[in-house]
Amino acid sequence: MTVAEPSRTLIAIGSGKGGVGKSTVSANLAIALARMGKKVGLIDADVYGPSQPTLLGTDAKPTAEDDRLIPVEAHGIRFLSLGQLVSPGHALAWRGPMATGALAKLVEADWGDAELLIVDLPPGTGDVQLSLIQRSRPAGAVIVSTPQDLSLIDARRAVDLFNKMSVPVLGIVENMATYVCPHCGEASHPFGTGGAEAAAAEMGVPFLGRLPLSMNIRESSDAGRPPAVDGGEDAQAFATIAAKLLEAVKH
Amino acid sequence: MTVAEPSRTLIAIGSGKGGVGKSTVSANLAIALARMGKKVGLIDADVYGPSQPTLLGTDAKPTAEDDRLIPVEAHGIRFLSLGQLVSPGHALAWRGPMATGALAKLVEADWGDAELLIVDLPPGTGDVQLSLIQRSRPAGAVIVSTPQDLSLIDARRAVDLFNKMSVPVLGIVENMATYVCPHCGEASHPFGTGGAEAAAAEMGVPFLGRLPLSMNIRESSDAGRPPAVDGGEDAQAFATIAAKLLEAVKH
Numbered sequence: 001m002t003v004a005e006p007s008r009t010l011i012a013i014g015s016g017k018g019g020v021g022k023s024t025v026s027a028n029l030a031i032a033l034a035r036m037g038k039k040v041g042l043i044d045a046d047v048y049g050p051s052q053p054t055l056l057g058t059d060a061k062p063t064a065e066d067d068r069l070i071p072v073e074a075h076g077i078r079f080l081s082l083g084q085l086v087s088p089g090h091a092l093a094w095r096g097p098m099a100t101g102a103l104a105k106l107v108e109a110d111w112g113d114a115e116l117l118i119v120d121l122p123p124g125t126g127d128v129q130l131s132l133i134q135r136s137r138p139a140g141a142v143i144v145s146t147p148q149d150l151s152l153i154d155a156r157r158a159v160d161l162f163n164k165m166s167v168p169v170l171g172i173v174e175n176m177a178t179y180v181c182p183h184c185g186e187a188s189h190p191f192g193t194g195g196a197e198a199a200a201a202e203m204g205v206p207f208l209g210r211l212p213l214s215m216n217i218r219e220s221s222d223a224g225r226p227p228a229v230d231g232g233e234d235a236q237a238f239a240t241i242a243a244k245l246l247e248a249v250k251h
Numbered sequence: 252m253t254v255a256e257p258s259r260t261l262i263a264i265g266s267g268k269g270g271v272g273k274s275t276v277s278a279n280l281a282i283a284l285a286r287m288g289k290k291v292g293l294i295d296a297d298v299y300g301p302s303q304p305t306l307l308g309t310d311a312k313p314t315a316e317d318d319r320l321i322p323v324e325a326h327g328i329r330f331l332s333l334g335q336l337v338s339p340g341h342a343l344a345w346r347g348p349m350a351t352g353a354l355a356k357l358v359e360a361d362w363g364d365a366e367l368l369i370v371d372l373p374p375g376t377g378d379v380q381l382s383l384i385q386r387s388r389p390a391g392a393v394i395v396s397t398p399q400d401l402s403l404i405d406a407r408r409a410v411d412l413f414n415k416m417s418v419p420v421l422g423i424v425e426n427m428a429t430y431v432c433p434h435c436g437e438a439s440h441p442f443g444t445g446g447a448e449a450a451a452a453e454m455g456v457p458f459l460g461r462l463p464l465s466m467n468i469r470e471s472s473d474a475g476r477p478p479a480v481d482g483g484e485d486a487q488a489f490a491t492i493a494a495k496l497l498e499a500v501k502h
Binding site: 016017018019020023047048049051054055090096097099122123124125126127146148149150151153154157160179181182183184186188190191192213215218221222 | 399
């Protein structure tokens with residue numbers, strides 16, 4: 001299996017709860033790492049809500065050679081998504097074994113000279129996560145959470161799963177922490193703030209950084225223009241987290 | 252099976268994407284329906300992120316009689332949650348068949364004189380949803396989405412799943428549409444607005460209403476005081492949607 005090659009490092013991006021921005025963080029961290037000179041592949045393993053074709057702005061389908069998928073290029077990275085394998089608007093009404101079978105195809109694809117494989121997991125602690133961990137032994141996992149208690153409760157469950165399966169938790173990213181009013185420019189915290197940092201400290205897990213609830217990130221993401229590409233303020237936030245992640249994975 | 256009794260109506264609350272407020276909407280609609288005089292049971296079927304014990308503010312465990320679970324009472328409704336069956340902070344690292352087996356126990360519990368059973372589904376279109384639909388034949392489904400494109404793409408997948416399985420989609424609820432700045436009082440739309448209503452029209456599905464991104468709802472929810480209980484502005488928003496839902500389920 002390709003991922004067994006010692007030169008390739010697999011990093012899982014997970015969350016307990018969905019809708020916390022895990023896919024957006026995965027895409028932009030992958031791009032930020034590529035901009036730092038790394039050769040990066042991105043696997044969209046979110047079987048029931050594959051968002052990467054939308055986030056990366058391409059409907060291109062992967063080709064295949066000798067029964068191995070060839071990833072699609074976008075924004076300086078290569079990626080494969082379960083969303084490339086089904087039509088938009090149609091449900092991926094797959095039971096666990098079907099979903100994990102499809103995921104194996106993505107992991108075993110022809111990733112060429114990619115040094116890092118970022119895997120955007122589905123939220124939660126189910127079949128797909130268990131199978132990925134058992135088969136591919138990720139070098140580490142990053143957990144994304146909003147500062148809200150309800151999100152942190154589930155983030156703790158995700159950390160617990162990775163701990164139990166002996167996958168190092170490289171850190172927690174707090175997303176949607178601060179929102180700047182477009183009318184008055186003042187910051188407020190619709191989902192609270194600081195909760196993920198406090199939870200990380202309590203669990204003895206590194207805190208990788210904080211991202212805002214930003215209309216720019218949301219609109220760019222919906223439009224398939226990842227903000228990590230453009231070099232602006234949001235790009236800097238992703239680059240800072242990517243640098244910390246790279247440091248964590250080396251240790 | 253209890254749910255086969257003709258006098259009990261099962262309504263599934265789903266979403267394509269997680270983190271859109273599905274559990275908050277489920278809890279508050281259940282309470283709003285109870286305040287309208289209905290006898291309501293709530294099943295928290297979100298296997299990987301069971302939020303109802305937090306949302307309803309009780310850690311009480313269900314008892315059992317003749318191998319049937321007795322639901323816990325809170326805020327005028329009865330409920331059972333997969334979260335009552337595990338310790339907080341521990342991962343529900345269940346594969347599909349285990350999850351659906353646990354869910355069956357909740358559906359087949361002693362729901363007494365409950366006329367309506369609201370089922371808070373996990374996000375997506377996986378094992379739990381397929382099994383619930385096949386075994387319990389819900390009278391209808393409600394889909395919760397934010398106005399964001401990424402959320403609506405997955406909401407369409409959820410509608411497609413229910414359509415394919417001949418479960419009427421009773422309507423779509425748009426959540427987190429408007430945020431009022433606590434500094435200047437002006438409204439803005441971090442996740443956009445109107446997208447879910449437009450998507451509902453396009454899919455030929457009723458639009459049940461719009462809920463704000465409200466710090467009151469978030470804080471009350473984290474604290475286990477569902478806003479539908481207190482009779483304020485947010486309670487009114489849930490009551491309006493509950494009334495439309497009751498109308499839809501009669502037809």
